[in-house]
Amino acid sequence: MEKPVIQIESLTKVYSLDSHRRVDAVKGISFSVKQGEIFGLLGPNGAGKTTTIGMLTTRVRVTSGDGFIAGISIRDEVAVKRLIAVVPQQNNLDRSLTVRENLIFHAKYFGVPKQEREQKADELLEMMGLKQRQDDYVRAFSGGMAQRLMIARSLMHEPKILFLDEATTGLDPQSRRLLWDKVNELNAGGQTIFLTTHYMDEADELCHCIAIMDHGKILAMDTPGNLKKMVPGGNRIELELKDVSDALIDGLQKLDRAGEVNRRDEPDKVVLSIHGDQTMMAGIMRVAQQAQADVLGVKLHQVTLEDLFIHLTGRRLRD
Numbered sequence: 510m511e512k513p514v515i516q517i518e519s520l521t522k523v524y525s526l527d528s529h530r531r532v533d534a535v536k537g538i539s540f541s542v543k544q545g546e547i548f549g550l551l552g553p554n555g556a557g558k559t560t561t562i563g564m565l566t567t568r569v570r571v572t573s574g575d576g577f578i579a580g581i582s583i584r585d586e587v588a589v590k591r592l593i594a595v596v597p598q599q600n601n602l603d604r605s606l607t608v609r610e611n612l613i614f615h616a617k618y619f620g621v622p623k624q625e626r627e628q629k630a631d632e633l634l635e636m637m638g639l640k641q642r643q644d645d646y647v648r649a650f651s652g653g654m655a656q657r658l659m660i661a662r663s664l665m666h667e668p669k670i671l672f673l674d675e676a677t678t679g680l681d682p683q684s685r686r687l688l689w690d691k692v693n694e695l696n697a698g699g700q701t702i703f704l705t706t707h708y709m710d711e712a713d714e715l716c717h718c719i720a721i722m723d724h725g726k727i728l729a730m731d732t733p734g735n736l737k738k739m740v741p742g743g744n745r746i747e748l749e750l751k752d753v754s755d756a757l758i759d760g761l762q763k764l765d766r767a768g769e770v771n772r773r774d775e776p777d778k779v780v781l782s783i784h785g786d787q788t789m790m791a792g793i794m795r796v797a798q799q800a801q802a803d804v805l806g807v808k809l810h811q812v813t814l815e816d817l818f819i820h821l822t823g824r825r826l827r828d
Contacts (some may be wrong), residue, residue, distance in 0.1 A: 512580065513541035513542055513543055513544070514542055514543065514544040514578070514579055514669065514670060514701050515541060515542035515548075515565065515576065515577070515578060515670065515703065516541045516542075516576065516577040517538060517539055517540050517541065517565075517574075517575075517576045517577075518539050518574055518575050518576070518577075519537045519538075519539055519573065519574035519575075520535060520537065520538050520539070520561070520564060520571065520573075520574040520575065520576055521533075521535055521536060521537050521538075521571070521572045521573040521574050522534045522535040522557075522560050522561075522564060522569060522571065522572050523572045533725055534557050534560040534725055535557045535560050535561055535564070535725045536557075536724075536725040536726050537573075537574060538557075538561065538722075538725075538726065538727045539574075539727075540720055540727060540730055542670075542701065542703060542718070543701075543717075543718075544701055545696070545699055545700075545701055546696075546701060546702075546717040546718060547692065547693075547696050547701075547702045547704065547715050547716050547717050547718075548701075548702070548703050548704070548716060548717070548718050548719075548720070549704050549705075549706060549711075549712040549715065549716035549718070549719040549720070550562070550703070550704070550705045550706075550719075550720050550722055551705075551706060551707070551709065551712045551719050551720070551721050551722065551814065552705075552707065552721060552722035552723050553707055553723065554707060556722045556723045556724065556725070557722055557724070557725040557726075558674075558675075558705040558707075558722055559674060559675070559705065560725075561705075561722070562595075562672055562674050562703070562705050564576060564583060565578070565583055565593075565672070565703070566589075566590075566593055566595050566672055567583055567586040567589050567590060568595075571583065571584065578592050578593060578669070578670060579592055579669055579670075591619070591666070592668060592669045592670065593668050593669065593670050593671075593672060594663035594664060594666070594668035594670075594671050594672065595663065595672045595674065596656070596659045596660050596663050596671070596672065596673050596674065596676050597659075597674050597676075598674055598675040598676065598678050598679075600650075600652070600655045600656075600659070601659070602647045602650075602655060602658060602659060602662070603647075604646065604647055604648045605646075606646070606647070607643065607644050607645060607646055607647070608634070608639055608642050608643045608644070608645055608646075608647060608658060609630055609634065609643040609644065611647065611658065611662055612626075612629075612630040612633065612634070612658075612661060612662050612665050613626055613627070613630055615662045615663075615665045615666070616629065616630070616665040616666060619665070619666035621665060621666055626665060629664075629665055629667075630643075630665065633661040633664055633665065634661060636661070636691070636694065637657040637658065637660065637661045637691060638657065638687075639654070639657060639658060639661065642654070651684070652679055652680050652681075652684060653680050653681070653683075653684025653685075653687060653688065656676055656677070656680065656684070656688055657687075657688065657691060659676075660673075660676075660688075660691065660695075664695070664700075669701065670701045670702070670703055671695070671700055671701070671702045671703070672702075672703050672704075673692070673702060673703070673704040673705070674704075674705050675705055675706060675707070676688065676704065677689075677706070677708065677711060678707075685711070689711070689714060689715060692704075692715055693715065704716070709813060709814040709815050709818075712733065712814060713733045713813070713814055716733060717732065718730065718731065718732055719731070719732070719733055719736060719814070721736070721814075721817070721818060721821065723818075723821075723822055728821045728822070729817070729821060733814065736814065736817055737812040737813070737814065737816070737817060738812075739817055739820065739821075740812045740816045740817050740820050741820070743812055744809065744810065744811050744812050745809075745810050746787075746789065746790070746793060746807065746808070746809055746810070747807070747808040747809075747810065748793065748797070748804060748806075748807055749804070749805040749806040749807070749808075750797075750802050750803060750804055750805060751802075751803040751805065752802070752803065753772060753802070754800050754801075754802065756799075756800045757796065757797060757800035757802045758770055758772075760796035760799060760800055761793065761796055764789060764792045764793065764796065765789075765792070787809055790807070790809075793807075794807075
């Protein structure tokens, strides 16, 4: 069996405020990341995500436990830094350099030969849609363009793992979607990506595996689909009707895979909530027709990672 490219074992970080006070930012977490996957660390601000990624990228000193990047301990800072690249939330591009010069300077720092770094810069500028802007200075770049350039820069030395720390925070929806496309494109080419985010849709859309973190602990970890299966009741379908008969409720309860059927009375209509998914829709409509029910509307409510977070913590992700 192939060894994980990231292995974390009882990783802990404690900040001492003074002789009497301390903050346990990360509390002995353990997990692994497979080669070639997009792994997401999802949680609210203050959950410990940035501290965790800081330890993995050697920017934050470990209190106890250990982590391994391609088998190398994160305590070996020099060796680990050559294997990774980090794209932070804040723009840290060199504003005195052009787009292309930002890439070339980074590659020179990592000892990439001249011909190779020139070729790599061409490839990455093309991939990130920045080829036409390669001679521009970056001071006037939008947030989305700056993030694409920071990703291109981070890949110039061909890192084994790309870390994205809240990389889409503050971007407009179009720029976020474009960045998602680029992340998927990189991953399709074999790049392992570790991202932290508090955007549930981002984690759901991009990640093969997600670890949900809160108050320094990992609460759950699995694929997005399997995580959502942890929510009691699961997906549900809401039927809006004029009237509800016993025959209708009885028929719905007998459907294969139908869960509990709940009734809610509202002005001029009745809402029935049925635990199930869209594959049950045809059966539901057949039962409604047989019961001569007047259906005013149908809505499908799918379980989200927000629902899971509420299930695990009793509060919303941003509370």
